[in-house]
Amino acid sequence: MSRYRVPPVLRPRLTPKYVASSIVAIYVVYCWLWGMPLLSSNLPAYTGPHSVGTIDIESPCDGRKTSDVKFKSTGEPAFLLETVLFSVYYPAVKNAKSNKPKHLWVPKPLAVTAEGYAKFAHISNFLTNSIFTVALWGLAGSTTIPAKVDVPLREVAPSFEFTEHGQGKPEAGNDAFPVIVFSHGMASSRTDYTHFCGELASRGYVVAAIEHRDGSGPGSMIMNVDGTERPLYHFGLGDLQHDESFDTPELKQAQLDFRQAEIEETIRVLKAINDGSGATIFEMNPRTEGEHLATWEGKLDMTNVTISGHSYGATGALQALKGAPCPERPFHGGLILDPGKSSGPLNHDIDVPILVIHSNSWSKKHSVFFGSPHFDVVKDLVADVNKRGKAAWFMTSLGTSHPSVTDAPLIEPTLLSWTTGSTINVYDGVDVYVNVTEEFMIYQKAHRRTGLLALEVTHPDYDSAANGTQQMPEAYQRFWQIHVAPDAA
Structure with a gap:
């Protein structure tokens, strides 16, 4: 056949435009064939000794209002x-x-999340919402969470033995699973921290990551038992009826109060599951997940729950510790990651052990917080907990940035390193948080300081000369500075 009888589309001219278009097309087809997200990386597998399951639970509440706005x-x-x-x-x-597909990292409908981000940027309209939707699909639309959906819980929870170096490791035991309740940050959702949560689950913990509907997230689809559903988007002062007394600080407090109510409702549902009402929770779940919840009776340690949060969620977690432990909030410890710099005052009324971790960027940047340096406020808060006789730590994770504990650096490693200045390997960035969290959970269970938590102060202030009470061991020097720690036993 003569080349001149071939259709023009099959007779390409090797122009730069054609070559570039071909490369893009080949990349799109490659991603489609291999189930890879466009322009990003898949989330990695979990490294702990246990398989990881996940369930989305949406449970009806009593319809209480936390504000009249x-x-x-x-x-x-x-x-x-x-x-x-x-x-x-x-x-x-x-x-x-x-028998169920893995959860998408950006839940459907993706347009709800995209429109929420457009509202955050104050450019929400039909055109920009469509652009945000296409961009979000291209970045992470096909990304899935590695955990298996709605599979049975392990029969036996791990207890812990200790090595000669003080590190804890799980062994077979008959204890209930330790529980962590996690609160996400501003402009985030429950799916932004899946690797942190799933990695802890792979090491023997049950983690409940809450979706906050307080207006601080991009968007969420509220689903009711009767099958009705409606989207809730990000909202601010301009979207609310209010008088002059309801300003930005009042809005933030209203959001924190609503978050606390959601935390308490999460505890209520987990208690119901542990008390034997798992089948009812499953029947009332419009997300149709949790078919094995009836077998979870007695397997959650609801007498010793740890509250955790990042950024805005860290501020909310601190607030939830006021008066804890109590029936509504049975928290015997708090894991506080980058407590907010613009989410309102931090609660100092804490009477349980806490571990506060700053990312490197959070400690490095000097921020005035209600008239004092934010770093000093956090340091004083943790020192006060120690003075009350409860173990408390404050430390900086070196090389990390504010998003390092989230999934974002794992999905977009080059982009996040470039925009945030993070220098730590993205996998190490999550692992350092997971490892010290596990040491804190071991302390909660066994009241024994292990690993990093066995050390004393190495750097009284961020990046100061190492003139603390203890020299930082070489194994930790690349990753940590300890600013506050309990006195040596």
Whole structure:
């Protein structure tokens, strides 16, 4: 056949435009064939000894209001607790098969999240919402969470033995699983921290990551038992009916109060599951997950729960510790990651052990916080907990940035390193948080300081000369500075 009888589309001219278009097309097809997200990386597998399962639970609430403020557009209450939504990550039966697809990292409908981000940027309209939706799909639309959906919980929870170096490791035991309740940050959702949560689950912990509907997240689909659903988007002062007394600080407090109510509702649901009402929780779950919850009775240690949060969620976690432990908030410890610099005052009324971790960028940047340096406020808060006789630590994770504990650096490693200045390997960035969290959980259970938590102060201030009470061991020098620690036993 003569080349001149071939259709023009099959007779390419090797122009730069054609070559570039071909490369893009080949990349798109490659990603489609291998199930890879466009322009990003897949989330890695978990490294702990246990398989990981996950369940989305949405449970109806009593409809309580935490504020009388209403939306301008509808006149409906802005802070009405209709349902609570959280994802549970847990140690699963080994080699269990799931008959459900893995959860998407950006939940469907993706347009809800995209429009929420457009509202954050104050450029929400049909065109920009569409652009944000296409961009979000290209960046992470096909990214899935590695955990298996709705598989059975392990039969036996791990207890801990200790090596000669003081590190804890799980062994077979009959104890209930330790529980962590996690609160996400501003402009985030429950799926932004899946690797941190799933990695802890692979090491023997049950983690409940809450989706906050307080207006601080991009968007969330509220689903009711009767099948109705509606989207809730990011909202701010301009979206609310309010008088002059309701300003930005009042809005932040209203959001924190709503977050606390969601935390308490999450505890209520977890208690119900542990008390034997798992089948009822499953029946009332519009997300149709949790078919094995009836077998979870007595397997959650609800008498010793740890509250955790990042950024805005860290501020909320500190607030939830006021008066704890109590029936609504049975928290015997707090894991506080980068407590907020613009989310309102930090609660100092804490009477349980806490571990506060700053990313390197959070400690490095000098920020005035209610008239004092933010670093000093946090340092004094942790020192006060020690003075009350409860063990408390404050440390900086070197080389990390504010998003390092999230999934974002794992999905977009080059982009996040370039924009945030993080110098730590993205996998190490999550692992350092997971490892010290596990040491804190071991302390919660066994009241024994291990690993990093066995050390004393190495750097009284960030990046100061190492003139603390102890020289930082070489194994930790690349990753940590300890600013406050309990006195040596």
